[in-house]
Amino acid sequence: MAATREEPISATIEPTPRLTWIEFEKSPEYRHLSRKQKLWLIFFLATGDAIAATKSAFDAKPANLRSVAWKVERNDYVRSAIAKWRGQSERDKFLAELQAALDKCEPGSVAQARNLSLMARLKFGLNEEEEKDASKSAQEPELKFAVGDICVQDGVRYRVTSVDEHGKPLAADEVI
Numbered sequence: 141m142a143a144t145r146e147e148p149i150s151a152t153i154e155p156t157p158r159l160t161w162i163e164f165e166k167s168p169e170y171r172h173l174s175r176k177q178k179l180w181l182i183f184f185l186a187t188g189d190a191i192a193a194t195k196s197a198f199d200a201k202p203a204n205l206r207s208v209a210w211k212v213e214r215n216d217y218v219r220s221a222i223a224k225w226r227g228q229s230e231r232d233k234f235l236a237e238l239q240a241a242l243d244k245c246e247p248g249s250v251a252q253a254r255n256l257s258l259m260a261r262l263k264f265g266l267n268e269e270e271e272k273d274a275s276k277s278a279q280e281p282e283l284k285f286a287v288g289d290i291c292v293q294d295g296v297r298y299r300v301t302s303v304d305e306h307g308k309p310l311a312a313d314e315v316i
Contacts, residue, residue: 158227169224172217180212181221235262285309 164170173181180197184190194200194209212218223233238259245252284307285291289300291309298312 159225164225167221167224169217169221173221177212177215177218177221181218184213185222185225231262235259238262283307290315 159167170178170181176197180193183193183196187193190209190213191205194205194212198208198212200208219233228236238255242252242255242259245255285300285303286307287300287303291298291300291312297315298309299315300309300312302310304310
């Protein structure tokens with residue numbers, strides 16, 4: 141019996157269906173662009189270099205190239221055209237913008253928490269109730285007080301004189 145050599149199994153991944161250039165040129169996203177924006181977009185898609193694309197499409201001074209490139213790249217029509225060419229959905233575009241906003245947030249800020257919350261809902265399909273339940277379990281336990289305990293609020297010391305059924309102070313006297 142002759143030994144046979146097994147061929148390795150190769151998996152192929154089908155690329156996302158892309159538009160042809162002719163289809164892309166007919167799209168509303170491309171047609172909304174000005175002549176200079178179209179030239180910029182063509183150069184940008186070919187090279188991936190926003191500065192070089194700006195240099196070729198706009199009459200900008202070398203000192204202003206970065207600023208002009210930044211403005212062109214963030215133009216809504218240009219962003220929509222790039223997303224259309226790359227096959228991104230509106231959801232993908234929004235998630236990318238949300239991630240950019242999240243990257244700019246100060247760590248621990250309210251804005252960061254809100255953006256993370258929105259990102260979690262969109263990526264993982266959480267509704268607001270599930271999210272609240274998840275955040276409650278991650279929070280520190282609430283403090284409980286007893287009558288006679290000393291607590292500090294805004295730098296002032298108080299002795300608790302009455303509490304509710306959950307251990308939260310209802311009344312307190314300032315300690316001198």
